[in-house]
Amino acid sequence: MSSLGHQVATSVLVVGTGGSGLRAAIEVAEAGVAVVAVVKHTADGVHTAVPAGGFAEPPDVAHARDPWERHAADTLLEGHLLADPRTVEVVARHAAQGFHDVARYGTHVDSRGGTASAGSCTGVGVQRALRARAKHLAIPVLPNLCVTRLLVDDGTVFGAYGFDLVDGSRYLVHADSVILATGGHARIWRHTSSRRHENTGDSLRLAVEAGARGRDLELVQFHPFGLIRPEIAAGMLISESAHSEGGVLLNNLGERFMTRYDAARAELSSRDRAALASYTEIKEGRGSQAGGVWLDLSHLPPETILTRLPRVHQTLLDLQKLDITQDPVEVVPTARYCLGGVWVRPEDHSTDVNGLFVIGEAAGGLHGANRLEVNSLLELLVYGRLAGRAAAEYSARLTGQRRSPAAIRAADGEVNGLLSADGGQSVRGLQRLVRHLMTEYAGVVRDEAGLAAGLAQLDEIEARMADISVHVDIGGFQELAYVYDLRSSVLAARATIECALERRESRGCHNRSDHPGTDPDLTATLLWSPSTGVRREPVPPIPTDIAELMYDVAADDKPAE
Template identity: 60%
Template structure:
């Protein structure tokens, strides 16, 4: 992170990758179905044979026959109140789909809080101010005007790792040096206007649109916001297979690659590298299949679950319960956690799960969005339990995971918290990489342009 090593397109990098991917998919005539909500993965004898869902427009149930499934449904950062995720993404559905199919969840407690999420307007709270703002020379200041990163990382200052910057901002706010609205200031107004307009065009436009704020003249009020799930579905580091035959996970839905703290720029690169690896391995798996049994009972179970939500008499609303869950996670599993807070969160989650059992979806003439929200909530509740239970067992501070009652990193906890609905949390120590593999990795680093630059 000490070197400028990220490929970027202003602060529209992700959008440009998406456009390129869609253009290439169209060239290859890859069918893209974007109105189907998947509620269950279909499994028979420990092997994937498809997926079940419904059309959000008209509610028609859909069975998709698939010899392999690659989960790319994101993480679970939407279960916090302030999040950079859009309204209906990263609700934990990838966790639920995998867990119900027999896969395990790894390191759910490792959630990166980005240092710079907007505080207002309320409907846009958590919207990200790009990392590029600090990368281009933006400065963080508290309500007293102090450039407070001098206290936390005097060498790297605002270019410190996200977990340290987020913790610093959180500490300033918690100790009373934050703004009246509960944030700190990110200031780029000292930079040349031309630099801001060329390198931070989206940030400039977003703040004009949302707040009528001209960042070339005024600082931006920000606070830590849930941004990235390092944890996710347990996958093999070589193939990204989940341990369930035919089920793979990629990107934020998967876990393991980023350890306890993802470095900026690494998630989009991860998709390009492991997208190719995972796609190739999934294709090899399918080509090697001799037979595949499809189980009507698995389809019937998925159908019954959906019908229960549509025909039930419960009075609970998915959206209202989702808000309660987000408040719970923000209060008890935010930037800094404690034993007492996590146990209180689990007790509240027990109560909330009782209310979820009384849930009913109410589609209307506009479509079946309410049914999708109900399944979003199912995923969020499962992801919240995995997160709280794993965070409780990780009695240390490591990377993004901060425990006020265990402020030090503990060598005996260098490993993974692996969670499943039946077994709860199991700790798995990290095995040492073979000496020859570590030597090869070091040689690749030394031979790379960044390695030579460091010399």
């Protein structure tokens, strides 16, 4: 096969069709600029599907007494002062526009105390509205396409190379600008809420290999209520409503242990604190036999569960044949959301590579060391629009199209080489080893010795990757895609561990047992690349008007996603 299998030309290429990718593609199409989106699964796969929650309702719609500055102040506090104040300001200022866009696309949004919500399926509702709008605009979507690398010439992107997972045919996509929107890297942990074969760090790898940098990659949010079983549903999150309605966490002694970690709020504590508490109970031998703790609602009246938590009740009946009106369910801290990502400019999420933009969970800057619940959907709506517009304008300014035959040949040769690989190492076996070491050494709690051991094991895995085998069968070219998943995972794992080693403190979601306190000198961004390793950069100063709103709000009083 050669790279001439399929050639596509467009002004803007969007990689990923979750909420942020679709929002960016819509913006480009509405500007009258040619856009193509590609996705590694079927075109109708649903992303951005959170179990509950919402996004910040803009102050001019709901609460005039709550200016955008209050939203910015809350975000900075929740992020433990590691969020980029300029990025935070952009999201807070543009929140109203994000809300109006969703309404324009047909999503019904309820007003509930300053939060816009489409019921318990907010993410799904927004995703469906975006998909409907993209379909109305006839945005071309190429499904089942695994992008193996971005095509770059002299620091400027000019497209992407990939292959079809079904028939293996190659795709050469020429594009003036590229927007990466494939999510974070939470799948590199054993317990994760990410779907299989997603969130292995594709955007991070593609961007870094093209010449971009990562930022704050040690900052990963763990959710305390992930299911342990069955295997097909491991990591699925139980709705926040389960504990807000009175659910309690128990260890194997039957103790309600959260009262020891947060006497005032117990299970209503912040998610990072609840995850840390559960981790500690498990690590000290007070967990369940399967390695979790128990979320118990059986003390509540059955009618409360059946009327207030019907979806949770039915889901567990379906998955585990478990009746939560009578029995507790095992849960475990679960990798939920990557707070760091690719370094991007706060104005438009452009990167160090000319013409390359990164949005959504793949980008860093907004969240800092913990995430304000309302910001995940807002981020994709705000920066999907801004990056889409910037990519379209970048394309319009170009007077010619770059091409590099050498870059195309290298991408083609790489895939050819992998297809002929017939070594003794299993790609999926190595992937499992990555998830194991990240859970063991770089999970909820880290320390110097464990992180160093994790790096040593990662070195061994990388050495074994030179002897992998790739087999194509009647099921298609999925195993070839697994190779790239593994490469992304290994790069993301190395970046996470190296940054975690550098951050010798405990702050927000980042817990170092050997450095339990917060170090003021580490109120800094950690930038990472394979060539330079980790470098510190000061966090820009917080504007005075926002800083003045922060003094009377305790970060621990704000709910985190």
